[in-house]
Each structure stands twice: as structure tokens, then as C-alpha cells.
Amino acid sequence: MLPILAKILTSDNIHPFVRKAEYAVRGELAIRSEDLKIELAKGAALPFKRVVGCNIGNPQALDQKPITFFRQVASLVEYPELLKDENAEAALRLFPSDAIARAKLLLHNIGSVGAYSHSQGIPHIRENVAKFISERDGYAADPSKIFLTQGASAGVQLTLQMIVESNKSKEWGLTTEELQRSFDEASKKGVDTRALVIINPGNPTGQCLTEENMREIISFCKKNRVILLADEVYQTNIYRPEDRPFHSFKKVLKSMGPAYEGFEMISYHSISKGMIGECGRRGGYFECEGLDDSVLEQIYKISSISLCPNVQGQIMVDLMVNPPKKGDPSYEQYKKEYDDIYFSLIKRAKILEKTFNSLEGCTCNSADGAMYLFPQIRLPKKAIAAAKAAGKEPDQFYCMAMLEATGVCMVAGSGFGQVEGTAHFRSTFLPQPELFDEFCSGIKNFHASFMSKYKD
Amino acid sequence: MLPILAKILTSDNIHPFVRKAEYAVRGELAIRSEDLKIELAKGAALPFKRVVGCNIGNPQALDQKPITFFRQVASLVEYPELLKDENAEAALRLFPSDAIARAKLLLHNIGSVGAYSHSQGIPHIRENVAKFISERDGYAADPSKIFLTQGASAGVQLTLQMIVESNKSKEWGLTTEELQRSFDEASKKGVDTRALVIINPGNPTGQCLTEENMREIISFCKKNRVILLADEVYQTNIYRPEDRPFHSFKKVLKSMGPAYEGFEMISYHSISKGMIGECGRRGGYFECEGLDDSVLEQIYKISSISLCPNVQGQIMVDLMVNPPKKGDPSYEQYKKEYDDIYFSLIKRAKILEKTFNSLEGCTCNSADGAMYLFPQIRLPKKAIAAAKAAGKEPDQFYCMAMLEATGVCMVAGSGFGQVEGTAHFRSTFLPQPELFDEFCSGIKNFHASFMSKYKD
Numbered sequence: 001m002l003p004i005l006a007k008i009l010t011s012d013n014i015h016p017f018v019r020k021a022e023y024a025v026r027g028e029l030a031i032r033s034e035d036l037k038i039e040l041a042k043g044a045a046l047p048f049k050r051v052v053g054c055n056i057g058n059p060q061a062l063d064q065k066p067i068t069f070f071r072q073v074a075s076l077v078e079y080p081e082l083l084k085d086e087n088a089e090a091a092l093r094l095f096p097s098d099a100i101a102r103a104k105l106l107l108h109n110i111g112s113v114g115a116y117s118h119s120q121g122i123p124h125i126r127e128n129v130a131k132f133i134s135e136r137d138g139y140a141a142d143p144s145k146i147f148l149t150q151g152a153s154a155g156v157q158l159t160l161q162m163i164v165e166s167n168k169s170k171e172w173g174l175t176t177e178e179l180q181r182s183f184d185e186a187s188k189k190g191v192d193t194r195a196l197v198i199i200n201p202g203n204p205t206g207q208c209l210t211e212e213n214m215r216e217i218i219s220f221c222k223k224n225r226v227i228l229l230a231d232e233v234y235q236t237n238i239y240r241p242e243d244r245p246f247h248s249f250k251k252v253l254k255s256m257g258p259a260y261e262g263f264e265m266i267s268y269h270s271i272s273k274g275m276i277g278e279c280g281r282r283g284g285y286f287e288c289e290g291l292d293d294s295v296l297e298q299i300y301k302i303s304s305i306s307l308c309p310n311v312q313g314q315i316m317v318d319l320m321v322n323p324p325k326k327g328d329p330s331y332e333q334y335k336k337e338y339d340d341i342y343f344s345l346i347k348r349a350k351i352l353e354k355t356f357n358s359l360e361g362c363t364c365n366s367a368d369g370a371m372y373l374f375p376q377i378r379l380p381k382k383a384i385a386a387a388k389a390a391g392k393e394p395d396q397f398y399c400m401a402m403l404e405a406t407g408v409c410m411v412a413g414s415g416f417g418q419v420e421g422t423a424h425f426r427s428t429f430l431p432q433p434e435l436f437d438e439f440c441s442g443i444k445n446f447h448a449s450f451m452s453k454y455k456d
Numbered sequence: 457m458l459p460i461l462a463k464i465l466t467s468d469n470i471h472p473f474v475r476k477a478e479y480a481v482r483g484e485l486a487i488r489s490e491d492l493k494i495e496l497a498k499g500a501a502l503p504f505k506r507v508v509g510c511n512i513g514n515p516q517a518l519d520q521k522p523i524t525f526f527r528q529v530a531s532l533v534e535y536p537e538l539l540k541d542e543n544a545e546a547a548l549r550l551f552p553s554d555a556i557a558r559a560k561l562l563l564h565n566i567g568s569v570g571a572y573s574h575s576q577g578i579p580h581i582r583e584n585v586a587k588f589i590s591e592r593d594g595y596a597a598d599p600s601k602i603f604l605t606q607g608a609s610a611g612v613q614l615t616l617q618m619i620v621e622s623n624k625s626k627e628w629g630l631t632t633e634e635l636q637r638s639f640d641e642a643s644k645k646g647v648d649t650r651a652l653v654i655i656n657p658g659n660p661t662g663q664c665l666t667e668e669n670m671r672e673i674i675s676f677c678k679k680n681r682v683i684l685l686a687d688e689v690y691q692t693n694i695y696r697p698e699d700r701p702f703h704s705f706k707k708v709l710k711s712m713g714p715a716y717e718g719f720e721m722i723s724y725h726s727i728s729k730g731m732i733g734e735c736g737r738r739g740g741y742f743e744c745e746g747l748d749d750s751v752l753e754q755i756y757k758i759s760s761i762s763l764c765p766n767v768q769g770q771i772m773v774d775l776m777v778n779p780p781k782k783g784d785p786s787y788e789q790y791k792k793e794y795d796d797i798y799f800s801l802i803k804r805a806k807i808l809e810k811t812f813n814s815l816e817g818c819t820c821n822s823a824d825g826a827m828y829l830f831p832q833i834r835l836p837k838k839a840i841a842a843a844k845a846a847g848k849e850p851d852q853f854y855c856m857a858m859l860e861a862t863g864v865c866m867v868a869g870s871g872f873g874q875v876e877g878t879a880h881f882r883s884t885f886l887p888q889p890e891l892f893d894e895f896c897s898g899i900k901n902f903h904a905s906f907m908s909k910y911k912d
Binding site: 005007008009010011014015018019021023026030034056058059060061066068071072074075076078079081082087090091093094111112113114115116117118119150151153154157161162163164165194222225226227260261262263264272277278279280281282291292294295297298301302304305306307308309310311312313 | 463464465466467470471475477479482486490512514516522524527528530531532534535537538543546547549550567568569570571572573574575606607609610613617618619620621650678681682683716717718719720733734736737738747750751753754757758761762763764765766767768769
């Protein structure tokens, strides 16, 4: 008989998929960085004054100012008393007229932000999303095939759970040859590949696909009967718009004509990225293309078990797809705030890329898009040996040393399935503009002392 | 070879757990009621003027006014400009000083509501939750064992996925004998029962457990090595507080002394129920009691894959566990709004219970707690035959007829594992006070005509 109150549930007998799940972005480094924050707050003497989270695209945690109009509308829908006639004068001193009008329109269509909505998302907002997609792509979108979600990751989780038995994933190259080779290799091992996830613009590399490459990917999927899942959350984070503009997979697919009618694809978008960066709100949507009606019904059923996405997140989706227009009272401020963030991101990406390329043994491509750089580092043998002795991957070892020395938290490349034998790390370029020089020189100083410590 | 573009994903080859999942509360009846809403909006001539959703506890969808103080704080944290000195005068015309102070305190601890928070929830808010639990129960609570969630259902999903291989569930009675018999029966069939979920106050029956019964349940779990999952979202929906007060499982467990040290339990709470009813916001928490540290680590890891619960939901948890206190500028209004909802719920529960008991062949217990009544109906044989001919369960058939005749959407008892051969339905008592008489007479008229149509 077991001793009384020996644990029923242990990490050995929990669901194996749970145990095996890995998420490097919020792994050991992120956990250590949270601890360091607490130590700093308690007044511990550390070699840095602040912890800088470059492990995750979380702009407002690094003081990026939210878009004013969006927050004004969000504030008004929270407290509809502000919209009442008797408060009109006081409210107009605090809110522009178009924010008030938008809040009224939303509440008219939603009721209360405190009520469960339609499980698929508020119909009015799904209509606006469909309009946005149609205008972006030049091809119709159907609100009944759009699901609002609590962010793109929630959408990906929901849809992956439909498609796959286990969430195994592997990083594949993006040329058709590489895709086909990886697919065939998996097949030989008895793996039934059912879905291909593409992040475009890319994470972690910031790569932005050409239309030609996208057509090849679509035709690879068709030929091999694989569903395409297109994570397009960085669609406005485009830093070389002339050479490498963003194309949606939806648009490219539709341009391929009737032979691709019925092609199965799901595209994801989010309010967390772009110039909006409203990560904490948890909002986004996915659009289903070509899915069987019986599958759409199942997606709806599973959505309804979670009741509904949070309504403030849904409202932010509405504002994202339908921002102030030229001539609106809020347009000039909106445009200025949006552009300021956009051009500042381009500038910071360049500075950080230059910093990385100036480091001994480090090379870094420029970012076409997204929020990350993914430099490769060639570490001295002594550093690799020290990592091994510490039971860590070399890149993880390097990133942990950086965190302890500078307070900067990045993600080791081993969390992204980098090519065997190479070492990378991923960093956002989101630290505050006014602190950016300090941030870059901190990295330089750390790297120099790390390399000298482990010099071969 | 398959025809080109035959569907890759169909309802036959999706994940079987997805296919088998059922959720009656948002099933066929709820879907039909959504369609009826659209028909009404388009001006269709239907036998009723509005669709009344009694299938789900969604108070604000039926015009329950949100608690003013909570919404004032939520509005202010959305748009921190309102808290700036230059707007102080205008803001004070619209917001009370304690709402302004609370918003400032929250933002000081949170930063921006637009940033991803700690995956487990904002530390400041978890501390307030721990304080609330300690004061409620008279036993300490540890913020590091509290996880903020996007509602109780999200918490249940997260923790169930740790514990069980498949989400099979069965309704069991709540006497120790019934529990033991069901457990033994399952064991004989080779089912390894790992968790017992108790909803208290109960859903769908509104039953509120006595302390004695709770001690028996805890000792049953200990003896049979089953983890207790306590859904306590209705803890303030208590309608006979003298005879049937709410006791938390945490408090009862702790009162059982050192022999139960290390007992494994998870308790859930939510902002969606009680007098708050902020369903659309998706917020709640769960507290882990006695879980192994390695399991807590796994729960944290899985939480972090979803990044964080939405921050506005977390803020509402803070307001729920720490509402205005006596002497605060907002206290009198808060108390009045809270009490008005509370006493109105008691009144409406009584009226609806009386209505159900006045119906031919219908008997209904009174609700000790929660938001539902669960009357039993004895249907005529002709009605049962008509249901069979329509391919429906008798209670589903009855509820569908009610929906089509009155616009009132309830949930058939077959969705809740009622005793074989009986027919029940579940209804909230949330329709608006000013429409409640009309609502009850609509049910009476429908029932009389249904019973006369299918008279044996």
C-alpha cells in the first residue's frame, strides 16, 4: 500500500504531451530574468540597473506608448456613463468626437463588454475583419469563416488541436526542394505530415517571403496534401517595403486561379504585433479558407467550449482593421504615433544589426520584417566546454551569461531548431529609443569580456 | 489516387477528442437561438419579440448593470492620460477619487494593460487574491500557488489537461456511498479515476453543500487517491445564507487537521458570476493546494505557452477580491448596486421556481445558490414519441419547441447527465426584472399548449 498522502500527481505521471512541451521564449532564461527583476526591486547589488526583456515581442513592457485613439475607445466602452448626454461636455474635454462616435457604434453592436459574446466573435467585428481582408487582398472574405481569438497563439492552439494527434513540430527550410526532402524523410519514418506552419514575415529570422516562393509553398502543400497554416501577425512590421513587401498567402493563393479552388488554409493575425503591440489584451483572428463545412462546425464547437474571446481583445481587432481615416479628428495623431513607432523600429533594427555585426565571431542578417534579429555566433572551444560542464547548450550558456552580466534577456537559438552545430540567439529590437545606446554598449562590453574569458 | 483537392481535413479525420467533445450549453439550441436573433433583426414575423438566453449565466447580456466602481477603474487604466495632472479637474467630474487612486495603484504595479504580464498573473494581483482567500477562510494562502486565468473554464481546461489522458467525465451523486460505488464501478472497468470535479454551489441544480458532506468528499478523495477540483465560481450566489452558507473546500480541508496535510486540490473562482457578472472579460484564478512543486512548474510552463491571461480580466479579479471598503467614496454606491442585484436574484429565483412548480407535470427544487433552476418534467408519451420521430431526446425536443414558440433558450437536462429515463431542463433566472412576468407567462402559455398538443 502506498504511504498516506504520497503525491497522486507528479511530473512523472502527468500527461506526457504536457511534460514534453517546450517553449524557449518563456523558458529558463525568462524565468531567471523574472527572478532578477524581483532581486533588483529588493535592492540587490547587481551589475545592471534594469532587466531588459528582449526574449519576447512585448513592446509596451518596454514603454512603447499605445496608440491614443485605440485606448480612448477602449476606455469609453468600459464606462458607458461617459457617453451619456449629461456627461457630454466633460467627456469632450477628455476624448475626441470620433473616439466617442466609435465607442457608441461598438456598444450599439456589442451590448456590454461584460457579456459573453458569440463564441466565434462579435458579428459586427467579424464583418469589419472581412472588409479589411478584402481590401488588403483584393479578394472577398467571408465573416462566417473568420474566428476572433485571444491572440494568434490561441488561434494556432485551437486549430492545431483539430488537425494533429500530437503537436510535434520540426523546422524546415523554405525552398521547395528542402520542403519536399523533409516531407519525404518524415513519410519514410511513418510520420503523417498534415500541416505546414509558415510564419511570414518570419520569426525568428525576420525574413519576408517573395510571391514566387509563396506560390511554390502553396503548390508543395497541394501536391502533398498538407494544410497550410499561415501566421501573418507581423504583416505591418515590414522594413524594406520596396524590395520585400508583405503579401498575404490568401492573396497569393487566390491569384493562382481555379486549379487551387478549395485549397485548405488558415491565416492568423493579432493585435499584439505591428505598431499596435497590445499584447496584454489577448486579441486576434484567424480566417479559414477552403475548409470543409463539417470542420468549420467542429472549430465552432471547440470555440464555444471556451465561451468567447475576451471582448476588449475583440474591440482592439476592430480598431486595428478599421483605424481613423484621413479627415477624422483623430487621424493626424494616429498617423503620427503609428509612423513614429514604425520609423523608430527600422532605426533600432539597423543599430542593433550593426552592433551584432561588430561583435567578434558574430554575423547578423538584416530584418526584412517582424521584430527580431537572429545573429549567429561562433563560440570559442573553451566556452563550449564550459557550457557542456554546466549541462547547457552553448547558446543557452552564452545567453545566460549575458543575462547575469547585463540584465538583457534573449532567447537561445536552440529553442528555434537552428541548424545542428550552429549557435544563434534571438533578440527583439524593442528596447526604448532613449536607452538603446546603453543597451547596445552593454551587449558589446559583455561580449568582449565573455570572449576574452573563454579565449582558446 | 485521390481526386485533386478532395478535402484533407474532414470531420471524420480530425482529432477524435475534438469530434467527441460535447457542450450542451452552447449546442444545437444555442445555435438555433443565434439564428432566431438574426431573423428577428431582419424583421421576420416570429411569435415573440426577443430571444431570451437562459441557457447560460450571462447577466450583462440580459441588461444587468455592471458594478460602477469596477468599470470606472477599468476605464481609467485603459487611458492613463485621464490620470495626468492636467486632466485632473475634468477627470474628477467623471470619476470618483477612489477609482482614480485605484487605477493609479494598479498601473504602478502593472505598467501598461497592453503588455504581456507574468504568465501566472500579475504578482500584485496574486497577492491580493491570496489576501482575499486568507480572510475568507481564516487560513493562509500563498500567491506563488495562485494562477490567474481567462475565466474558470480556462483554468479547468489547463489543469485537466495536466491530469487526465482523455477528458471523459461522468456525473456522480454526492453521498459518500454513491461516490464510492461509482468509483469502484469505474475501477472494475479499468478506468483510472484521477480527479473528482465538484461544483459548489452546484450547477445545474443550485445545491449548496454542507460542511459535513464536504468533509466526506475530502476523505473519499484521500482514501481513493483522487485529486479534488473545486469549482467555486458561485461562492457569492448564496440564497439561503443562514441554512446553507458557502464553505470553501480550502477552509473545510484545513479544518480537518494534520492528517490531511499535503492533500492535493485545486479551487477555481471567476469574475463571470456572483454580482459581478463580467463574463465577456474572461478572468478568474485557481489556487493549488498540496500539489507537488514539479507539477506547479509544469502548470507554469503550460501557462507560459499561452503567454498570459488578458490583463483587463486580471484587473477585474483584483477589483473582485478587493472592492471598495466602508468609508471609501464609492462604497455606498457599490454596496447598493451589489445588494440590488443580489436581492433581485433571490426574488427572481423564487418567482421562476413558483412558475415551474405551477406547470402540469413539472417539479422544481428551490436554489440554495448559483444561477440556475433544474426542474424535472414528465412528458406525455405522445411527446416522447414525437421526439423520437424527430431524432431528439425528449427534453431536447421540449426545449426546442419552447425556443421556437417563445424565444426562450434553455438547456436540456440530457446535456448534464441526468438520471436515465428522466427529463429535466436548466434555466437561469437572469431575465430582466421588468420583463420577468412576461417571461414567466410566456413559459406557462407555451407549456399549456405543448401539453395539450401531445396529450395522451
